[in-house]
Amino acid sequence: MKSSALPSPAKDFGWHDPGFIHTVVMRGLKPSSSFSYRYGSDSVGWSDQIQFRTPPAGGSDELKFLAFGDMGKAPRDYSAMHYIQPGSLSVIQAVADEINSGNVDSIFHIGDISYATGFLLAYRL
Structure with missing residues (x-):
């Protein structure tokens, strides 16, 4: 929609x-x-x-998968964001590293996929 x-x-x-x-x-x-x-x-x-x-x-005999969810959110750049949870950056980096290693067959995201709080990113000047 x-x-x-x-x-x-x-x-x-x-x-x-x-x-x-x-x-x-x-x-x-x-x-x-x-x-x-x-x-x-x-x-x-x-x-x-x-x-x-x-x-x-x-x-x-072998299935390599990642499962994650409810990891929070944080900006990867210099933007300001509402409700920052910096631990999410290490989670997404670990997921990206595993995907790039080629050792993943499937990914299961179990949890919130949207943190729509009504605020767009506002860049710091």
């Missing part, structure tokens, strides 16, 4: 348009295989090609 269709206060001060949210069901995916996709439309435009790899089949 576009934010212009949202009631107040979701479209007022401090909020921004989240853009479009796309949902899709992918069928016929095989274990331990690489796939790619794009999203969008002819009227709005298309994303770049995105690639992902499916995890091993159920019953596999």
Whole structure:
């Protein structure tokens, strides 16, 4: 849903348009295989090609996964933010390091994915 269709206060001060949210069901995916996709439309435009790899089949002897959630939030730049929880920076860095190492088959995010407090980032001068 576009934010212009949202009631107040979701479209007022401090909020921004989240853009479009796309949902899709992918069928016929095989274990331990690489796939790619794009999203969008002819009227709005298309994303770049995105690639992902499916995890091993159920019953596999090895499945490497990350699970995290409710880690809080903090800025990675010099912006000011409402309700800063600096421990979140070490969590996201550890997740990024594991992903970049190539040792992760799946990621499970269990917890809040949005900390929409009604405040946009305000840069310090």
